Each structure stands twice: as C-alpha cells, then as structure tokens.
Amino acid sequence: GENVEQHPSTLSVQEGDSAVIKCTYSDSASNYFPWYKQELGKGPQLIIDIRSNVGEKKDQRIAVTLNKTAKHFSLHITETQPEDSAVYFCAAHFITDKLIFGTGTRLQVFP
Amino acid sequence: GAVVSQHPSWVICKSGTSVKIECRSLDFQATTMFWYRQFPKQSLMLMATSNEGSKATYEQGVEKDKFLINHASLTLSTLTVTSAHPEDSSFYICSAPPGLAVTDTQYFGPGTRLTVL
Numbered sequence: 001g002e003n004v005e006q007h008p009s010t011l012s013v014q015e016g017d018s019a020v021i022k023c024t025y026s027d028s029a030s031n032y033f034p035w036y037k038q039e040l041g042k043g044p045q046l047i048i049d050i051r052s053n054v055g056e057k058k059d060q061r062i063a064v065t066l067n068k069t070a071k072h073f074s075l076h077i078t079e080t081q082p083e084d085s086a087v088y089f090c091a092a093h094f095i096t097d098k099l100i101f102g103t104g105t106r107l108q109v110f111p
Numbered sequence: 112g113a114v115v116s117q118h119p120s121w122v123i124c125k126s127g128t129s130v131k132i133e134c135r136s137l138d139f140q141a142t143t144m145f146w147y148r149q150f151p152k153q154s155l156m157l158m159a160t161s162n163e164g165s166k167a168t169y170e171q172g173v174e175k176d177k178f179l180i181n182h183a184s185l186t187l188s189t190l191t192v193t194s195a196h197p198e199d200s201s202f203y204i205c206s207a208p209p210g211l212a213v214t215d216t217q218y219f220g221p222g223t224r225l226t227v228l
Contacts, residue, residue: 043219
C-alpha cells in the first residue's frame, strides 16, 4: 500500500546543533519527495524537495538526501535556531498522483 | 508566487448545519486541488481530489454526500461539510500544484479550523 514512515516523532536539540529526520516509503515508483514545515495553527509550508534523479539537495541550512535503493530520504537542518521549532512532515508522491504524508516530527530547538 | 488562500480561517457552527470552505489559487491556475483533514497532533490525511469541471475523487472512507466538493473554475474549489456534527471538527487544508503542467509539487493554504458545537 501507499505508506510513509517518519522518525523520530519528537526531537529536541540545543540551538546550533544539527537535526536529522528520516523517512521511508513503500512504493519504489515514487519519484518526488517534499518536506513541509508546519507551525501551530497554520498550513504546511514547503521548505525543500527532491526528485528521484538527484541524491542530495541543499538550500542554505537545510539539506535533503535520497537513497532510492533503500527507499528512504532524510532532512538535515544545520545550525538550528529557535525559529526552526515546528512540526516537520515528509511526503512522497505516489504513482496514483497522491501525496502521502509521514506522521510528523515535532522539533524543539532550545536556546 | 504559488499562493493558496482559504476562507474562512476559522468557523464555529451548530450541529446539523452546513459549512462551506473556499480554496483559491491566487496567482496561478489549478485544474486539480486537494483537500486534506488534520486532527490535533496528527498528520494530514487526503480526503479528496478536486478536478475542475468534473466530479471529485474521494478517498476510501470519506463520505462524498457529506463532504461536497465543487471545482467550478481554475482558481476556486469549495468544500461543503453538510449536516455537520462534532466529530467533523477538524483542521481542513487545501493544496494545489503551482500550474497546469506540474502535478506533484503542492502548495498549501493556511487551513480552516472547523468547530461544530
């Protein structure tokens, strides 16, 4: 079936440290993997995405890596800041044209 | 670019009434829009795919007669929750791909908080 698993469910880091969130997906035909940041009471905001023809993508402090063979992808945030605190969702685009979301990771960055 | 708006941002209604939520793509056209539902501290669950000029496609377990979707133009989709009950209280979020050619990238609206008393 269409499934995306995400770990960990909560993550607490000290300001300046790195944070890593990992996801696995079920369908090897999936070819698009976005990451969203959701603040309390707001809609998800696309922060970075990667397609299956690329192994890594970076945007300032945020990077995403993709291992198609293992069907997993990860979000890396370096030099974390308190404003990075939010819930982060990974997602995978399936062949049915649906975007299926992971269960979310609540990131807390302590000053 | 790729801004999606929703109206209202929150609504409180009595049990048994109907509520309409609008989703608009402000700076692009969208033949397809998606409606999600999110319960507190949970992930987004796809409810239905809204197709301009044709019937919506509903996910398994979503009652199409209860959640009416209309996609009358390339910039507007509406979700009507009919005969709302307290268990329909949730955060409803729409999304749309940023154009007619791209089908996988989705930009989300700010969400609508529905509370049914």
